[in-house]
Amino acid sequence: MLEIEHLVTGYGGVPVLHDVSLKLGAGELVGLLGANNAGKTTLINNLSGIFTPMSGRILFEGQDVTRLTARQRVELGIVQVPEGRMVFPEMSVRENLLLGGINQRAKPHRAQQMEHVLELFPRLRERLGQKAGTLSGGEQQMLAIGRALMAEARLLMLDEPSLGLSPLFVQYIFGIIDRLHKEGLTILLVEQNLNLTLRHAQRCYVLERGRIAVEGSSDVVKNDPRTRSAYLGL
């Protein structure tokens, strides 16, 4: 479904990612691991079209999307749940969800999709009229995921969904991710939390200072000594 080929990207001419290649099959739940500054967020912002790579290609269902704008990618179904959740704080939960479904592809079925999202997150239904900025961190994460689902994501990319959440909420959010995966959604899970991700993902990539250090099934990655060293920066 998604193929990244020899991606090089950076800021102001200084590469952050060097020759990164990655593949995601339809319906897969793939983890992208790495320590701080490994380049995880940079990678998915390239996938979202926030940055344009210096070289390399990104293929989505065989179509070259490397030069498409952020908007065109959302129209294709490449949707990101950003790090730090980035809900619109001064808008109600309902308005946040409506904005999620603002792209042309999702807009015609916004009402049904919202019903679906509210079934998935009953807590959001209780808070529909409340400003998003007044929600707890966990509720904001639900909203951010709900908002992405409103966009009728076909490839859902989650950037650090466990960040800053209580263990109970982390468990809950990962339960939701599992459920979405079982429903057939293709998911790229970007995480710092190693063990958690290895437990839920089928395959993982480990980024280390802008390069893929390890890749393979979660068991393989788990037992590879390079995984730990990538984390410890050795």
Next chain:
Amino acid sequence: MTEFMQALAQGVLIGSTYGLLALGMGLVYGVSGVVNFSHGDFISLGMFMCLGLYSALALDPYVSAVITVPVMTAIGAVVYWYLIRPMVGHQFLMVVQLTLGLSLVLQNGILMVFGGQPARTPSMVESKLLILGDVVVRVPHVIAFVVSFALAIGLYVMLRSTDFGRSIRAVHQNANAAALMGIDVRWVQTLTFALGIGLLAIAAALLLPGTPIQPAQGLRYTVITLLVVVLGGMTNFVGIMLGGLIIGISEAFGTIYLSDTLGMLLPYGIFVLIMLFRPQGLTWSSSR
């Protein structure tokens, strides 16, 4: 007492249009961080376009608005896309410099076409009066008030309950997140700027009847608009309309109770006073 009521009525009526002027500036600031120092010169442009249409076709300013609004909106879109957009995200002062330059271009362009003589654009309602008890108000002021408030309410509803309005608010609150929703941020910024300039065309027609105009007046409108926007807390809708009323009222009181020149100073004095005690503007929290 009559004088007092008279000043109050006049101030409220004109202040509503100041509020409308400032809403345009506030919206633009909210989505792109641009403060447009040629704001007042675009009002001038709108007014002189009405004058031109009157000279050529004997159109009433209110009728001319049907033509000036779409034309000015289009000019706004072109100016933002080709001139301002490339500067956004660079040094703040570059945008200031650019819009100040634009102000000079507009001012001198108008001077070239229309000359420097003060001019007036007649309207059929110009000298009509509305008498409410002791208070006498000019009909153009009443029209300005009604239209400004109707437009302000319309804008509010648009921001609250349309996708375009929600996109504007989304870009204001978090432009990166808006982009991730598939909102074309640059396009929203351009349309908002165009909308702001289109509003100015309406405001120009509303302010025009009975008001002498001259090419150098733009800066005065820019400064008044800035006062209102700052009073209103930059992006707060209700605050900006309230700020418009305060500046309008203090201007009216100044001209009625004080001499002409001293009276013109009153809004600035009131502004300084309010800013001393409420530097964050009139509003208590941002509602957008």
